[in-house]
Amino acid sequence: MNFRMDSMQVFDLAVPGVRELEPYQPGKPIEELEREYGVTHAIKLASNENPLGPSAQAVSAARAALSDIHRYPDGNGFALKTALARKLGVTPESITLGNGSSDILEFLARAFVQPENEVVFSEHAFALYPIVTRAVGAKPVVTNARDWGHDLAAMQTAVNARTRLVFIANPNNPTGTWIKARELESFMQAMPGHVLVAIDEAYFEYVPAPEYPNTIGWGMRFPNLVTTRTFSKAYGLAGLRVGYGVSSPAIADILNRVRPPFNVNSVALAAATAALDADAHLADVVQTNQKGMGQLTGAFTKLGLKFIPSVGNFVCVDCGRPAAPVYERLLREGIIVRPLANYGMPNHLRVTVGLPEENERFIKALEKVIREA
Ligand SMILES: *Cc1c(COP(=O)(O)O)cnc(C)c1O
DSSP: OOOOOOHHHHHHHSOHHHHTOOOOOOOOOHHHHHHHHOOSSOEEOSSOOOTTOSOHHHHHHHHHHGGGTTSOOOTTOHHHHHHHHHHHTSOGGGEEEESSHHHHHHHHHHHHOOTTOEEEEETTOOTHHHHHHHHTTOEEEEEOOBTTBOOHHHHHHHOOTTEEEEEEESSOTTTOOOOOHHHHHHHHHHSOTTOEEEEEOTTGGGOOOTTOOOGGGGTTTOTTEEEEEESSSTTOOGGGOOEEEEOOHHHHHHHHHHSOTTOSOHHHHHHHHHHTTOHHHHHHHHHHHHHHHHHHHHHHHHTTOEEEOOSSSEEEEEOSSOSHHHHHHHHHTTEEOEEOGGGTOTTEEEEEOOOHHHHHHHHHHHHHHHHHO
16 A cells, blocks of 8 residues: 655645645744844844734743643633723623634634635735635635725625625735725624624734724624734734734624633733733833834835835835845845735835834935845
């Protein structure tokens, strides 16, 4: 008997939707760059990580939790759900905890979307939406962007009897564009009852605009709404993997049925619970981001480079020519940013706002690279 299978045969065995996927391309890790390019003191502005890191409270709670890691975590996440419920003004029954908010996006597809269904999302939106859609064998329906952001009218038109789920990132990653409360509310009103709408608010805490909606208050009016948020970005806990969804208890009940029992680990649960109390740190994070955003966009303007105005902790700059060689040159300068060709944006680079000195190093390097060309 031949137990060996070549990679072609393996490919044929995969679920058809999965065969059409490109693997998700994460930002290059610092260690990999230093190993491959022989540079030192590299900086990474590629994955929208928080340059200030987590609060001291979160770190000390994580440390304390280490003494119990021989135990399974609380599978129901009681302490974190209670703290979130209090903070958000919802019941614990409306919350689903995830191994990152990515988990919630995947549960939505797994629990509600069948192969004959369609899932609507925008061009230039988060790369996970096509992945979770294809993985359940459903059809992604991608609407054209408008001014790099979601075209809600086009998305509304794309919804039909087969649609089961709509993904909206507000603000959107990678473009940093955002949708006003009034527009999002009309969109929700227009959605038929058989369509779930996931509003992905991974960057919620960063957004300074007064007209930016807090959709967690909307649950009573829109029972088909699911809001997702994360501890990976403003709370600085990306490595621990913890996020959550807020929805009607009915939707949360379904999501919890597909959720693996111990999907959020005990260290993450402890750190996230403590992070919710560290208001001063969060304020510092948001302020550092706003200053850094000004530093980057000011420099782009000086260099004559266009950029997409962003309310997140990242910004897309238009190199005015293919960005791949610029990305490569920046790597040689020890700076990792994110190329966006796989998001349909070959001339843009996405830069995460870093510490002031990191932003400065990036600006200097970009200036040098642009001048050379
Ligand atoms: C980073 C990000 C997420 C989630 O990340 P997790 O670490 O899985 O919580 C979700 N949506 C968008 C748009 C993001 O940029």
